[in-house]
Amino acid sequence: MSTSSLAKKKSGSTNAKQYGMLIALILIYFIFNLLSGGKNVSPMNVNNLIMQNSYVVILAVGMLLCVLTGNVDLSVGSVVAFTGAACAIMVLDLHLPIAVAFVVILLCGLLAGAWQGFFIAYLNVPAFVVTLANMLIFRGLTMVILGGQTKGPLPTDYVQIGAGYLPEIYTYIGGQKIELLSILAGVIASLIVVYLEIRSINKKKSYGFEVPAVWQEIVKLAVIISIINFFTVKLAYYNGLPVVLALMLVLIIIYTFITNNTVPGRQIYAVGGNAKAAKLSGIKTQRVMFWIYVSMGLMSALAGIVLSARNASATPKAGDGFELDAIASCYIGGAAALGGSGTIIGAVVGALIMGVLNNGMSLIGWSVDIQRVVKGLVLLGAVTIDLISKKKAS
Numbered sequence: 001m002s003t004s005s006l007a008k009k010k011s012g013s014t015n016a017k018q019y020g021m022l023i024a025l026i027l028i029y030f031i032f033n034l035l036s037g038g039k040n041v042s043p044m045n046v047n048n049l050i051m052q053n054s055y056v057v058i059l060a061v062g063m064l065l066c067v068l069t070g071n072v073d074l075s076v077g078s079v080v081a082f083t084g085a086a087c088a089i090m091v092l093d094l095h096l097p098i099a100v101a102f103v104v105i106l107l108c109g110l111l112a113g114a115w116q117g118f119f120i121a122y123l124n125v126p127a128f129v130v131t132l133a134n135m136l137i138f139r140g141l142t143m144v145i146l147g148g149q150t151k152g153p154l155p156t157d158y159v160q161i162g163a164g165y166l167p168e169i170y171t172y173i174g175g176q177k178i179e180l181l182s183i184l185a186g187v188i189a190s191l192i193v194v195y196l197e198i199r200s201i202n203k204k205k206s207y208g209f210e211v212p213a214v215w216q217e218i219v220k221l222a223v224i225i226s227i228i229n230f231f232t233v234k235l236a237y238y239n240g241l242p243v244v245l246a247l248m249l250v251l252i253i254i255y256t257f258i259t260n261n262t263v264p265g266r267q268i269y270a271v272g273g274n275a276k277a278a279k280l281s282g283i284k285t286q287r288v289m290f291w292i293y294v295s296m297g298l299m300s301a302l303a304g305i306v307l308s309a310r311n312a313s314a315t316p317k318a319g320d321g322f323e324l325d326a327i328a329s330c331y332i333g334g335a336a337a338l339g340g341s342g343t344i345i346g347a348v349v350g351a352l353i354m355g356v357l358n359n360g361m362s363l364i365g366w367s368v369d370i371q372r373v374v375k376g377l378v379l380l381g382a383v384t385i386d387l388i389s390k391k392k393a394s
Contacts, residue, residue, distance in 0.1 A: 021334055021349045022223055028353060032360030039363050040356075046234035047242065051163065051310065053355035054244040055080065055303040055319075057348055059326035060333075061255050062299030064347040065292045067330040068259075068272040070339030071120075071127035073293065076300045076326055078138035079112050080319030083304030085142050088151040088314035091158060098158050106301050112138070113297020114290070121289035135323070143316050152313025161243055162309025168240040179240035186232030190225045197221055244306055251299075256344045268292065272339035328375065329354050332382045353378070 032040050039045060059076050066073050083105050090101040116134055119125045169180040197217065204211050212220075235241060259265040270278040271288050279285045303322070308314045333350025335342025357378065361371045 019220065019223075021332075021346060021353070022220075022227070025349055025353050025356065026223070026227075028356050028360070032356065032363065036360060036363040040360055041234070043234045043238040045359065045363070046231060047238045049355055049359050050231070050235075050245055051242050052359070053351060054162070054242075054248055054310070055307045055322065056325045056329060056354060057248050057351045058251060058299055058303045058306065059322055060329035060347040060351040061251050061344055062296040063326040064255075064330050064333075064335060064342055064344055065259075065268055066127070066296055067327070067335045068268050068339055068342055069275075069289060069292060070272055072131070072323075072327050073116070073296045074128070074131040074323050075112075075116065075134035075138060076296065076303075077319040077322035077324075078135045078142065079109065079297065079300035080304040080307055080322055081142040081314075081316065082138040082145075083109055083112075083301040084308035084318055085146050085151060085304075085314040085316075087305055088154060088308050089145060091154065092151060098155065102305055105305060106298060109297045109299075109301020109304070110294055111297070112300065113294035116297065117290035117293035120293060121286040127293075142318075146314065146316050148316055150313050150315045152311075154308065154312045154314075159309050159312050161247070162306045163312070164243045165239050166241045166243060166246060176237070179236045179238075182232045182236035182241050185241060186229040189228050189232070193224055193228070194221060244310075247302075247306070251302075252344060252348055259344055264288070264291070269340060272336075272341075274340075325351075325354055328379045331379060331386070334386070337383050337386055 029040065040049075059080070063073060063076065086108060087101050087105040090096045090104065091098055096104070112134075116130050119130045120127045166181060171178055171180055197220075201211050201217065232241075235245075259268065267278070267283050267288050270281070270283055271285050275285055304319070307318055311318070329350035330342060330347045331337065331350070332353055333342070333346035333348070335346065335350075354375065357375060358371065361374065366374075
């Protein structure tokens with residue numbers, strides 16, 4: 001087979017993988033729409049879908065960097081519980097200003113990540129063992145500082161970051177109240193997506209890479225823009241843009257820029273693709289691994305603040321199982337099981353698929369046990385398809 005044919009085949013496989021995630025998201029949402037009698041497309045449910053899964057998206061963004069190196073972080077759920085509990089204690093018992101408590105907790109998250117990164121990067125203890133140990137350590141510390149009790153209720157200003165909304169601008173169309181900032185956000189996001197896609201195509205052409213056919217790009221953009229505006233219009237019919245959605249978008253933009261456009265981002269992919277070759281080429285692999293887990297600690301602390309704010313309290317069982325949702329989101333979103341491949345956007349789509357599954361199964365009354373079976377099957381299927389497609393490609 002010629003080099004050109006191989007390139008086209010590889011390009012086609014990549015595109016199919018990218019489109020497959022979006023098609024799966026739409027199909028799952030459509031199926032649950034039929035099964036729930038349209039309940040999952042109501043403005044209130046769309047709002048709940050975003051707010052209830054915000055911490056999973058935040059964790060998935062950080063987790064992708066770990067997955068890119070062929071590792072995971074099993075401690076994130078426990079760190080979420082610990083940081084949320086510590087933040088609630090600082091505000092309610094120590095009477096620290098909320099902003100100061102948030103900064104202190106984010107620093108605690110960095111330290112928790114550095115603690116794990118030191119063992120993984122510089123002492124070569126397997127990441128699975130280190131993060132498993134810290135899952136137990138931080139869960140235990142959470143029980144200790146809370147004394148096994150729930151801490152709350154938290155002040156209104158604190159709760160805003162997890163359950164509040166951006167300033168609302170309302171108008172009435174046909175007697176229906178519409179929030180204009182949400183509509184504007186959808187239009188701006190659509191224009192940004194089109195600009196970034198055109199920029200990406202031109203960049204690939206300049207380096208002589210294969211680019212998809214025009215009709216494929218048009219269909220892809222139409223699907224993405226439809227999804228964006230579906231959510232923003234639904235939010236416009238409810239209470240507008242949640243604060244946590246703005247926070248998620250900022251994180252997605254920052255981490256996408258880092259992984260796609262910076263030297264540290266390329267080094268993470270290089271370490272995940274072949275650590276020995278990366279080290280021989282001059283990349284400080286230990287430093288890369290260390291900072292990946294520092295980043296994960298920061299994301300865990302942020303998710304801890306958001307979760308405690310969303311619940312208006314901190315509980316010993318908070319964050320239970322979050323590590324599994326975050327890891328599953330990355331793999332369902334197209335990250336390679338062996339590392340070296342995956343995108344932030346893919347991880348976010350994976351988190352949305354997990355969220356739609358959770359939300360849809362709850363709406364139609366499936367038990368938590370059955371929900372776990374379904375999510376497990378989806379995860380197993382995603383990883384199996386990835387490995388089979390790689391085997392065929394090789």
